[in-house]
Amino acid sequence: MPGSYGSIVLIRAKPILYTMNKYEVKTLLEKFDAGNCTDEEVAMLESWYLNWRNEPLELENTAADQSVGRIWARLQEENKAVKLWPRIRIALGVAAAVATITLGILLYYTSAPRHPEGSTARRNLQDNDIVPGSNKAFITLADGSTISLSDAKAGLSIQGSQLQYNDGSEVKTGSQDLSLLEKEITINTPRGGTYQIDLQDGTRVWLNAASSLTYHKALSKRGERIVTLNGEAYFEVAKDKAHPFIVQSKKQRVEVLGTHFNISNYDDDSTARTTLLEGSVKINQAILKPGQQSVIENNQLKVIPADIELAMAWKNNDFVFNGEDFKTTMRKIARWYNVDIVYDPGLRESIELDGWISRKNKLSDVLVKIEQAGNVHFKIEGRRVIVEK
Template sequence: MDKHTFILLADRYRDGSASDAEKRLVDAYCERLEQQPREELSPEEASSLEMLMYARIMRSIHQKSAPRRLYWWYAAAAAVVLAAGAAFFLLRPSAVPAGHLAREERFKNDLDPGVDKATLTLADGSVIALGNESHETIARQGGAAVLQTAAGVLEYQSFGATEKPVYNTLSTPAGGQFRLTLPDGSKVWLNAGSSLRFPTVFTGLERMVELKGEAYLEVSKDAARPFRVIAKGMTVDVLGTHFNINAYDNEPSIRTTLLEGAVRVGKDGQSRILAPGDQSSLMPDGQIRVASGVDMGAVTAWKDGKFSFHEAPITEVMRQVERWYGAEVVYEGEVTHHFVGTLPRNLPVSRLLEMLEMTGRVKFMIEGNKIIVKP
């Protein structure tokens, strides 16, 4: 079988229109491709093989005759294939089978993914809109020049002393994200629906910022001036480290995840020191809990342009969708399923929902800015 015939039959296999003979032919060809080194496959063959593996695994999951004890093995394998092949499957154009017209109707009001955009509120209350375009100096604030670079990063460059701190606030809307370089060289990635308040020049014996929402920080080392993040009354103290803080109002806890270095998390007299791989959670009852061996890739996937779900309940998945697509999510009926996999964030929301629907456990509809979730 040549590769063009294989890709054609692969599409028929996945959409259920292949005959039994064609399915056997595709299975046999897949088994032969699976024995070849990955570098010997064409990009089309590799991508089709990955998605066929996913389709075959999901078919096995849904076969009532499949032993129950194999279910989680299949689900885990499907997650690996989903992570590897989802980008190709979601991005490539394809004809819409007649049986999918109802799906096209449900997703006719599609929503675009978020982009790099934010607003900067200056000390005098004036607001500057920020986007992908580059600027030279856009403001001067309390001993610092404020620039937006060609890479779309907001930068503060100190040029002199200031008598008292002057504060600015960087805010991202739902459907927006932005990067910031603080006056000490520390780097901040600000997720959608978040804000960071900070001085334009760090003075005194500490460097302090206030966060709402989610941010990933790479803090410049300065043993003489510890760095402190205030998030909803919780403090995170660092000397120089890489960490992520998720402090959205609609999340069940404030999560601080440490990738490198060391931080101390504190609230109301409690204090816990985190090591790399640890994640603290400030619970609604005020207690701080610490978990070790957390999946760092899943925590920071958002800053690398990905969604990453690791046994994530549908409610957690859809909170991320709400923030990134600026959507309102409504549930009709009880949906309790969990999801595993990695998907790119630069896709229309319909593509993400389509992949979640492939599990056969949930259905979606888009009405204007509203996403309806059904069992």
């Protein structure tokens, strides 16, 4: 509701990952426009949109395809309008009282907002607000010197010893010794930053906040294409059967031939997670199939069904909370908004979040939505977020 902080929560079932070619997508979009989609087809379209919305839909220049383009724009607008605001389950009593909610059901509850407009606590959040993260990155050369990358550009393209942005413009390197590009280099995103990297073999990498990707200019070592990841990244690996692509990180080694997958392996997380969307990957000694996720914790590896929406949320510019524990969520918020989180010692540990909210929102918008639904509230002091009961 515009101008309202009332708690209206849209809960929906977790989407299944559907893979469709462009002709199947166009057929469903046309049925959607005519109002003839079944519930299952609407779910397929929604799932496809959530998981692949950042990929271009290639349309031929015909009247029919122009119509599909219009429908596609409408579907995007409808999805923008539907935001899953966080719902918090606190302790067993409340959790047991929450009924099973299926696709499209609205859950209304009437509790007043914790901090109404004009309150001192609300003013604290608004007066000390922090903007969301954006395109920020820098390159570290072998001698430790750095090259800053433009915040106005979306990505970096590396072609041999040449650095350029993916729009074709040159990277300003100043007085740096560019011969160092022939050696090992690292692309870093700070907290509050994200960046895309196109490697010379055609592989595309999207780095999440507080992450780094290290590789050698030659890329291929002993017949393998080897990179080292710290943090989180989504990979679309160029196919090359003769040169397997290897991603090394703190807890695991991932080997692929050509595939789409996400790795999350931050130093301050207890787990390393690899989620496979397409193709096949080998993690240590485990083989993943599409729709599966490997989890490594305490040197133990297990394979579970993947929550694709959750794994791909950051790349789609969202925070998604599907039964995630509170402190895991707050670590994600800390990385994206470049803040430190300080907890009240009396804060209960049993808070879980459900729903989603755009990462394009200011920090106060995210915190207010969490406050509305649970027994927790926040203060912002500089670049610290204080979490209180």
